[in-house]
Amino acid sequence: MANSLFEEKLSSNDFIITTEIGPPKSVDVSEVVHHIKLLKDKVDAINITDHQSSVMRFPSIGGCLLVRELGGEPILQMTCRDRNRLALQSELLLAYSRDIKNVLSLTGDSIDVGDHKDAKPVFDLDSVQLLKMIRTLESGIDMGGNELGAAPKFCIGTSVHPEADFIEPQLIKFDKKVAAGAQFFQTQGIFDLASFRRFMQYASQFDVKILAGIIVLSSAGMARYMNNNVPGIIVAQSLIDELAAVEKGKGLQKGIEIAARFIKTIREEKLCHGVHIMAVGNENIVPDILEAAELVSSSR
Amino acid sequence: MIVAEQKPLEDIIRMIVPYERVLILGCGTCMTVCDAGGEREVSFLHNALQLAQARSGEGAHTFSEHTVKRQCDPEFLEALGEKTADVDVILSLGCGIGVQAIAEYLPDMPVLPGVNTSFMGMTKESGVWDERCAACGECRLEDTGGICPITRCTKGILNGPCAGVKNGKCEANKDMDCAWILIYQRLERLQQLDKMRRYYPPRNFRAIPRPRRIMSKAETVTGESNG
Numbered sequence: 001m002a003n004s005l006f007e008e009k010l011s012s013n014d015f016i017i018t019t020e021i022g023p024p025k026s027v028d029v030s031e032v033v034h035h036i037k038l039l040k041d042k043v044d045a046i047n048i049t050d051h052q053s054s055v056m057r058f059p060s061i062g063g064c065l066l067v068r069e070l071g072g073e074p075i076l077q078m079t080c081r082d083r084n085r086l087a088l089q090s091e092l093l094l095a096y097s098r099d100i101k102n103v104l105s106l107t108g109d110s111i112d113v114g115d116h117k118d119a120k121p122v123f124d125l126d127s128v129q130l131l132k133m134i135r136t137l138e139s140g141i142d143m144g145g146n147e148l149g150a151a152p153k154f155c156i157g158t159s160v161h162p163e164a165d166f167i168e169p170q171l172i173k174f175d176k177k178v179a180a181g182a183q184f185f186q187t188q189g190i191f192d193l194a195s196f197r198r199f200m201q202y203a204s205q206f207d208v209k210i211l212a213g214i215i216v217l218s219s220a221g222m223a224r225y226m227n228n229n230v231p232g233i234i235v236a237q238s239l240i241d242e243l244a245a246v247e248k249g250k251g252l253q254k255g256i257e258i259a260a261r262f263i264k265t266i267r268e269e270k271l272c273h274g275v276h277i278m279a280v281g282n283e284n285i286v287p288d289i290l291e292a293a294e295l296v297s298s299s300r
Numbered sequence: 301m302i303v304a305e306q307k308p309l310e311d312i313i314r315m316i317v318p319y320e321r322v323l324i325l326g327c328g329t330c331m332t333v334c335d336a337g338g339e340r341e342v343s344f345l346h347n348a349l350q351l352a353q354a355r356s357g358e359g360a361h362t363f364s365e366h367t368v369k370r371q372c373d374p375e376f377l378e379a380l381g382e383k384t385a386d387v388d389v390i391l392s393l394g395c396g397i398g399v400q401a402i403a404e405y406l407p408d409m410p411v412l413p414g415v416n417t418s419f420m421g422m423t424k425e426s427g428v429w430d431e432r433c434a435a436c437g438e439c440r441l442e443d444t445g446g447i448c449p450i451t452r453c454t455k456g457i458l459n460g461p462c463a464g465v466k467n468g469k470c471e472a473n474k475d476m477d478c479a480w481i482l483i484y485q486r487l488e489r490l491q492q493l494d495k496m497r498r499y500y501p502p503r504n505f506r507a508i509p510r511p512r513r514i515m516s517k518a519e520t521v522t523g524e525s526n527g
């Protein structure tokens with residue numbers, strides 16, 4: 001039996017759609033609640049980001065609890081930047097006990113890109129070690145070798161960077177993540193389908209599900225900013241030109257169009273098993289993208 | 301070697317306020333090599349402090365200077381002899397270990413740190429020093445082509461690059477090479493990429509209890525203590 005609705009979905013042959021919500025730097029979660037309500041029935045699962053870009057915010061686990069309360073399917077993003085192995089394990093126990101059973105293991109952005117640059121970076125584990133640790137917990141023992149009263153069981157994923165400029169070391173890490181027990185991958189933003197096709201030729205030999213990361217660009221300026229400031233992101237020049245060519249104020253519309261175009265191609269060519277849509281602060285446009293990509297249907 | 305940087309002059313001036321007679325004490329080993337606190341820097345600092353005092357018209361410090369071969373070794377501190385007889389404070393330009401060695405050696409003498417001890421590293425080029433070791437207690441350079449991931453990767457991760465690398469540079473600093481790209485390239489060159497494919501378990505932080513102590517094998521065998 002599947003551990004979660006999402007795991008069940010992963011094992012089907014359906015085209016999988018996930019998206020993510022970034023919690024606020026606030027105790028007012030009304031906007032998150034609004035976004036969860038808006039998206040929960042339109043996607044298969046919602047990631048809640050974990051201090052994305054190393055900016056202190058409402059926690060991922062808190063957002064996942066809200067998704068649960070509101071009847072959605074959460075994916076707990078978990079980075080190794082802020083917690084040592086004790087804190088990571090205990091949070092997994094909490095998550096499981098609250099019916100949060102999908103976890104995304106990430107190394108986490110560097111402290112230097114965030115808003116608490118003086119903080120102590122933890123990185124007691126890395127993303128591969130975190131995957132292994134989750135599988136160890138499932139076997140009924142913690143990292144200290146002690147028995148758990150009752151063990152959890154998760155559906156676990158992680159990320160991969162198919163468009164990295166040095167792809168070979170990323171592929172070695174991809175192999176290690178598969179061996180450590182990853183079931184699904186949500187990729188970094190895809191901006192060049194040719195290189196994504198090459199990656200999939202490699203990845204398709206493994207029995208894991210790949211969800212292509214779709215970052216919604218809202219203007220040429222935002223794309224350039226991301227190229228310069230967001231770790232790992234490399235937006236293709238052709239897309240920047242495409243965005244730069246539209247009238248002022250129409251950038252986001254164009255971004256939705258581009259995202260939808262990518263999603264349609266990926267789906268029609270069966271390039272991978274689904275998509276993970278990252279609207280970076282524009283969560284309310286995700287339904288528009290799904291519509292433009294002809295993915296909203298009464299069946300969802 | 302240990303690499304340090306001299307503290308800003310204002311900080312040093314502020315630290316010495318309560319004391320009249322100040323001995324500026326250099327170190328002839330690492331601090332000399334990294335230009336932070338050798339004989340030359342001691343004499344520069346001496347002049348700078350005197351000049352600052354004359355300009356401001358404040359303070360009535362008298363300064364003396366001396367450099368020992370190594371501040372971190374009590375044996376070399378014996379050479380201080382009478383040098384400390386007529387002083388109220390020692391302004392050490394030794395690393396943090398030197399400062400503490402003096403504090404232990406002279407229990408009644410205040411010691412001030414004149415440098416910020418920064419890391420263990422090597423001379424990259426004239427006037428440039430790069431960190432190379434974090435003394436993790438379990439050296440893994442065999443597995444990483446002689447490039448230290450703990451020191452040179454911002455996150456100190458052990459199983460390959462994170463996804464933040466761009467143009468071979470680290471996400472934390474665009475001028476810094478990503479350690480894991482360097483490791484990959486070197487292992488490839490050495491035809492040892494299988495080492496990168498291996499899984500490395502989480503680090504054992506018990507290898508670095510604080511503070512650490514190492515006893516020479518000979519002493520351990522004869523059961524003597526070194527402290």
Ligand code: SF4
Binds near residue numbers: 440
């Ligand atoms: S692995 Fe790195 S930090 Fe550890 S002892 Fe070796 S060089 Fe030093």
Ligand code: SF4
Binds near residue numbers: 455
């Ligand atoms: S970019 Fe490279 S050096 Fe920087 S944190 Fe990531 S793996 Fe480490």
